Every structure is written in structure tokens, then in C-alpha cells.
Amino acid sequence: MYIEEYRKKCVSADEAVKVVRSGDWVEFSWAANMACLLEEALARRKEELHDVNIRAAVLLKSSAILESDPTGEHFTWNSWHLSGSERKLVQNGQAYYIPIKYSEVPRWLRENLQTDVVAIQVAPMDEHGYFSFGVTISHYAAAIEKARAVIVEVNEDMPSIHGGYDHVVHISKVDYVVEGGHRGLPVLPTAPPSxxxxxxxxxxxxxxxxxxxxxxxxxxxxxxxxxxxxxxxxxxxxxxxxxxxxxxxxxxxxxxxxxxxxxxxxxxxxxxxxxxxxxxxxxxxxxxxxxxxxxxxxxxxxxxxxxxxxxxxxxxxxxxxxxxxxxxxxxxxxxxxxxxxxxxxxxxxxxxxxxxxxxxxxxxxxxxxxxxxxxxxxxxxxxxxxxxxxxxxxxxxxxxxxxxxxxxxxxxxxxxxxxxxxxxxxxxxxxxxxxxxxxxxx
Missing domain, CATH: 3.40.1080.20 (Acetyl-CoA hydrolase/transferase C-terminal domain)
Structure with a gap:
């Protein structure tokens, strides 16, 4: 019964990111859940957008948004937690850190922060109409509660994860679905112990x-x-x-x-x-x-x-x-x-x-x-x-x-x-x- 609703909400990445407006705050990817197609599409809208704030963290691969706007005239990258690549961006003035205890992030999103759009990567929808957040549960449910629009990029390679609560989002709460096919997940190499x-x-x-x-x-x-x-x-x-x-x-x-x-x-x-x-x-x-x-x-x-x-x-x-x-x-x-x-x-x-x-x-x-x-x-x-x-x-x-x-x-x-x-x-x-x-x- 949810397939028809799913199909109605399926759009291209370029169509989905049209919901982002100048001045918006966009809750974006965390670690291995990078929504690559949405990021690339948002980067292509650079010239028509200003003062868009991205909130993300633990960037594991290069960012199309940051590469498209090295001077930060259109997008500002705000990180909950810096990866090695984000560290360099902060030192170059291209990104900014959000000082907070990680445990406080969901409450802070619900009570204090502006969140206009959520754009995240998820696992394929199940027969009950739910998308698993996959390997990053973190604070996504809290961000979705506040958002004007929710976009999910479906990665066929994202594992569906068993959870306690707030580890899934239902199709009824999603505005746009972008099918990403088999995208793989970014690997975080484990340093051999010295x-x-x-x-x-x-x-x-x-x-x-x-x-x-x-x-x-x-x-x-x-x-x-x-x-x-x-x-x-x-x-x-x-x-x-x-x-x-x-x-x-x-x-x-x-x-x-x-x-x-x-x-x-x-x-x-x-x-x-x-x-x-x-x-x-x-x-x-x-x-x-x-x-x-x-x-x-x-x-x-x-x-x-x-x-x-x-x-x-x-x-x-x-x-x-x-x-x-x-x-x-x-x-x-x-x-x-x-x-x-x-x-x-x-x-x-x-x-x-x-x-x-x-x-x-x-x-x-x-x-x-x-x-x-x-x-x-x-x-x-x-x-x-x-x-x-x-x-x-x-x-x-x-x-x-x-x-x-x-x-x-x-x-x-x-x-x-x-x-x-x-x-x-x-x-x-x-x-x-x-x-x-x-x-x-x-």
C-alpha cells in the first residue's frame, strides 16, 4: 500500500533540492551516510542560493558543496564533529565547528535550532513504509521533527539496522525520495596499532x-x-x-x-x-x-x-x-x-x-x-x-x-x-x- 505513495514522491536529486531556499538551515549527512547525489545537486544550484547553512559532521569524502563554493559566498559548512578533511577546512576558514556534547544534539535540535530541510541517505523502504537510517541513527529523528521538508536519498547498499527507537522514518513524513542505486558506503580505514x-x-x-x-x-x-x-x-x-x-x-x-x-x-x-x-x-x-x-x-x-x-x-x-x-x-x-x-x-x-x-x-x-x-x-x-x-x-x-x-x-x-x-x-x-x-x- 505504500508503494504508490513512494512512487509519487520519487523525483530527481535536482528536483528535490529545489525546496532549499536562501537563508535555510539544512541538516545534512553524518559520517558514512553522505547523501552524494543531493549534495551534488545542491552544489549545482550555487549561483541562485545565498546564506545556506549546512549542518553535517565527520565528512569521510570530498564535498561537492565545498568544492563548488571555496569562498563560502553561498554555503556555510557547520560541523557537529570534525573529520580530518573538515579540520583543514576550519583552518582555512571554509567551515566552522559547533561546540556541544554529542548527547545534547537531539534536544538542542528540538528546542533551539532552526532546521528547514533534512537531506540524508537511508536504506531502501521496507514493506511497512519505513526507511532505516542505516549506520547513522544519531539525531536524524529530532531534525525531521523540526524540518519544513525532508528529502531521503535511497542507497541500495545501505544496511537496514535493527534499533530501539527513532532509527527509522516513515514514508508519510518524507517529502521527496531520490533513488541513488548502489552507491556503496565510504570506508573509514582503521589505523594499525603501533x-x-x-x-x-x-x-x-x-x-x-x-x-x-x-x-x-x-x-x-x-x-x-x-x-x-x-x-x-x-x-x-x-x-x-x-x-x-x-x-x-x-x-x-x-x-x-x-x-x-x-x-x-x-x-x-x-x-x-x-x-x-x-x-x-x-x-x-x-x-x-x-x-x-x-x-x-x-x-x-x-x-x-x-x-x-x-x-x-x-x-x-x-x-x-x-x-x-x-x-x-x-x-x-x-x-x-x-x-x-x-x-x-x-x-x-x-x-x-x-x-x-x-x-x-x-x-x-x-x-x-x-x-x-x-x-x-x-x-x-x-x-x-x-x-x-x-x-x-x-x-x-x-x-x-x-x-x-x-x-x-x-x-x-x-x-x-x-x-x-x-x-x-x-x-x-x-x-x-x-x-x-x-x-x-x-
Missing amino acids: EKDKTIAAYVMPEIKNGACIQLGIGGMPNALGQMIAESNLKNLGIHTEMLVDGFVDMVLAGKVNGKCKQLDRGRITFSFAAGTQKLYDFMKNNPVLAGYPVDYTNHPCNASRNENLISINSCLEIDLTGQVCSESAGSNMMSGSGGQLDFVEAAYYSKGGKSFICLPSTYKDKQGQIKSRIKGLLTLGAVVTDTRATIHYIVTEYGMVNLKGLSTWQRAEALISIAHPDFREELIDEAKKLKIWRQSH
Whole structure:
């Protein structure tokens, strides 16, 4: 019965984007859900549009909109969370970051933000008239509630995802359907773990017990940990995470995950969006073990912390001697975003038996090739504090692991210096003395 309505709403991409007006705010793609045909069609309308604001995030491939308008005279790109390519665009003045905790996005869309058009990629419609949002549930339902017009680009290769709620949109709420055929999904390559990553992961592994519920961030270290878990003797693990990545698939296929010890969504893998290789997308297709939810469900500390023994593993760029963590900028240059890191740092500590780990290599090389410490007396001028010092639990480098909860400032300085690169420890002690947070202990 829904096929006739579907056919009436089927139009070309060029016809669909005529609904966009100058001054509109368009909620666009997130990560692997890039609506390529709609983007290309919107770019072709450049000369007749002005002050159109695009909201998107985690751009995984080149953008036709940005390429068509490098000076930003017609379109402004606003990102919820920066990918590597968006980072460069921000530094060139072509894009702008929206500072927000990821868990707050759906409410902010409903209560505060102008949203005129939603233009997203979806899976093919099912027999009941529903389009699955596919690998990105995130905040789409909230945006659709506010929009004047909703356009869906159907990708035959987008997997339909089982969910909890707000993971689908019905044809009755859609204004235009653009058939995209088989488009594939953009791949997010997983960086192979370095030796430092493996060493850091080895410090965390003993803290994970049978029945724990796991949240992993993205990057080499979480990937190393996922591989170690897959090869370990751990069992009865659960997954409650913001982002689903390839490492989780390895854990499931190795028989480490059944979710039977979870208190929330027992037996299911809870997530809000996914990006990775084709292995991940194949695993997700019509998989009833998955529970895709909007991000205000997955990331809200009150929800995530209901799972006992929640283990949260994330990375950062630098940390100061009092425990302030920067995970999103290099000085004033934005690198990524707040995301859901603070949500899970708090949730893991609220969880009965839970633990939060922030992991980082002790050093990095600057543009001149000089080695610098990631543990600093003070954060780099302009650096954004992602996690406040009061929320931090465990910090891990390749030189060890320390628990900062409840420590005074001098104890924190001492603990962090103990896991800094040895070449920088004396320098850091001098910094701590200047900051009046050093006490010569035994």
C-alpha cells in the first residue's frame, strides 16, 4: 500500500533540492551516510542560493558543496564533529565547528535550532513504509521533527539496522525520495596499532573483567585493545557505545560478546552511529543483535551507567599536571570535537564497578620534527578542555597507568609525571614547582 505513495514522491536529486531556499538551515549527512547525489545537486544550484547553512559532521569524502563554493559566498559548512578533511577546512576558514556534547544534539535540535530541510541517505523502504537510517541513527529523528521538508536519498547498499527507537522514518513524513542505486558506503580505514598503542592497551587489559560492558573510541589504541580482547580469555562481554567500529566486530566473531550481563538492552549491542570497513557494514546488515538508538539515549550518562562494569576507553591530545584533558584541539586549532567523550568518562565512573581510561602516547613530534611531551604543566595556549580535572579517572601512557580520582593537586602532578616520558620528567617537576603543585615526597 505504500508503494504508490513512494512512487509519487520519487523525483530527481535536482528536483528535490529545489525546496532549499536562501537563508535555510539544512541538516545534512553524518559520517558514512553522505547523501552524494543531493549534495551534488545542491552544489549545482550555487549561483541562485545565498546564506545556506549546512549542518553535517565527520565528512569521510570530498564535498561537492565545498568544492563548488571555496569562498563560502553561498554555503556555510557547520560541523557537529570534525573529520580530518573538515579540520583543514576550519583552518582555512571554509567551515566552522559547533561546540556541544554529542548527547545534547537531539534536544538542542528540538528546542533551539532552526532546521528547514533534512537531506540524508537511508536504506531502501521496507514493506511497512519505513526507511532505516542505516549506520547513522544519531539525531536524524529530532531534525525531521523540526524540518519544513525532508528529502531521503535511497542507497541500495545501505544496511537496514535493527534499533530501539527513532532509527527509522516513515514514508508519510518524507517529502521527496531520490533513488541513488548502489552507491556503496565510504570506508573509514582503521589505523594499525603501533607498538606504543599495544603497550598502552596492555596496561588496560587486566582492568577488564568477564561480563564488563565496553565502549571504545576510534584510533590505533582502541583498535589494539579490541584485538587483544578478541584474542583473550574474556567472556560474556557487553557493548554500549556511541560509535560502532571494526574492533567490536572482531570481539563478537571471536565469541567474547553476548551481552547477557548488561542491565540495559540485555543481549544487544547498543550504538548510535558506525563507520569503518566493509566488514563492519556487512556485519550490521539486518543483524538482530544490534540496537541502534539516537545519541541522547546511548550517550546520556544516566543511561549508559545503568550497565555495571562499564569500561570506557578513549584517547586525547594532551593533559596538564592537574588532570585537565584536551582531546579536540591543538592549541586553538580545532582537530575534532567534544563528541561523547565526557559523556562516557562520567558514565563509566557512575557505573557500578565501572572505569574510564584516557589513553595517550607520552610524546609527539611537532612540525619541526622536535619531540614534545603530551603531559604538560599547562595546556597549550588556546587548548580546549574536553574533560575537566574533576571527572578524570585513569590516565594511561606507554610508561604506566595512574588513577587520579580523589588526588590532591600535588599527588596528581606526581602521578602524571611518573608516566611521562623520562626525558621530560625533570622539566615537568620544575613546571610543577612554578605552579605550586609540587611536594617532595618519599
